Amino acid sequence: MDAAPAGLLGTVTTHGPMTSRTLPPLKICRFAIGDGPVRIGLVRDDGTVLDLTPAGLTRLQPLLEGDDPGGRLRRLAGQKLPRLALAAVRLRAPVERQEIWAAGVTYLRSKAARMEESDFSASAYGQVYAAERPELFFKALAEKVVASGEPVGIRGDATWNVPEPELALVLNSRGRIVGHTIGNDMSSRDIEGANLLYLPQAKIYERSCALGPWITLGTPEPAARRWDVHLTIQRGRRRVFAGETSVGRIKRGFEELAGWLFRSQTFPHGAVLLTGTGVVPPDSFTLQAGDVIEIAVTGIGVLRNPVVAV
Ligand code: DO4
Numbered sequence: 387m388d389a390a391p392a393g394l395l396g397t398v399t400t401h402g403p404m405t406s407r408t409l410p411p412l413k414i415c416r417f418a419i420g421d422g423p424v425r426i427g428l429v430r431d432d433g434t435v436l437d438l439t440p441a442g443l444t445r446l447q448p449l450l451e452g453d454d455p456g457g458r459l460r461r462l463a464g465q466k467l468p469r470l471a472l473a474a475v476r477l478r479a480p481v482e483r484q485e486i487w488a489a490g491v492t493y494l495r496s497k498a499a500r501m502e503e504s505d506f507s508a509s510a511y512g513q514v515y516a517a518e519r520p521e522l523f524f525k526a527l528a529e530k531v532v533a534s535g536e537p538v539g540i541r542g543d544a545t546w547n548v549p550e551p552e553l554a555l556v557l558n559s560r561g562r563i564v565g566h567t568i569g570n571d572m573s574s575r576d577i578e579g580a581n582l583l584y585l586p587q588a589k590i591y592e593r594s595c596a597l598g599p600w601i602t603l604g605t606p607e608p609a610a611r612r613w614d615v616h617l618t619i620q621r622g623r624r625r626v627f628a629g630e631t632s633v634g635r636i637k638r639g640f641e642e643l644a645g646w647l648f649r650s651q652t653f654p655h656g657a658v659l660l661t662g663t664g665v666v667p668p669d670s671f672t673l674q675a676g677d678v679i680e681i682a683v684t685g686i687g688v689l690r691n692p693v694v695a696v
Pocket residue numbers: 488489490491492493496500521550571585661662663
């Protein structure tokens with residue numbers, strides 16, 4: 387189901403105080419067995435999940451807040467713990483109480499698409515791409531985020547709807563980037579294009595944010611910037627869109643974006659920050675209910691969501 391396609395599983399080179407070695411990236415997920423309670427798991431490349439709940443890890447936050455999440459996970463993974471087939475568990479969105487925010491117009495492609503979308507807003511998009519202060523907007527509460535496998539929504543009152551495939555930074559309460567996941571910043575381009583003041587309605591509605599399938603921990607920014615982002619949209623048996631970009635094309639640094647988010651604001655539960663889209667379907671394209679969106683990011687995996695009208 388949500389395992390990464392072959393070739394999408396990267397490795398991380400760590401340069402700790404004592405060692406410089408290549409370790410496989412750690413993938414931490416929230417999952418449930420049927421309708422059972424949420425559990426925390428370590429996703430293995432062999433298509434299994436190691437259930438960390440019996441080892442006392444019942445929430446992500448204590449792990450993400452710690453000084454060495456990777457070390458703690460590796461120690462836990464050394465214990466004798468239940469192992470389940472990934473295909474047999476229900477993945478939950480990898481967020482608990484974090485606020486979800488998003489950066490906009492961080493890729494040249496997004497700036498160009500938005501400037502074409504609306505004469506009314508063109509100068510605002512042009513200016514924000516070049517400005518020191520980035521565009522950052524609130525996207526979702528954690529409890530509203532959908533997981534991989536669950537439907538994302540297109541608004542019933544919009545006519546031009548697209549997914550936005552984005553790398554998402556997972557930040558702890560101190561603003562430290564502890565991991566990465568995949569985000570889908572679902573957007574109604576006709577509403578956004580009609581008037582920039584309608585942006586919250588174009589971006590925030592039922593099922594407008596998907597995150598998952600899990601969090602990859604501890605990849606340094608230079609390694610993450612080598613990742614690719616692939617978007618495919620399937621309509622029945624037809625692939626109606628495919629496109630890709632590289633994370634390295636994001637104009638701004640990750641620390642820069644995180645730093646702006648944490649200016650004059652605290653996040654006691656941490657935050658997730660989507661870093662903007664660099665893949666924009668042609669203007670003639672709009673999503674339909676029943677489409678299936680797949681976003682694959684190297685080093686993380688695949689976020690897959692069917693589309694429903696909301
Ligand atoms: O203001 C428009 C939003 C831009 C956006 O979401 C993006 O570039 O990803």
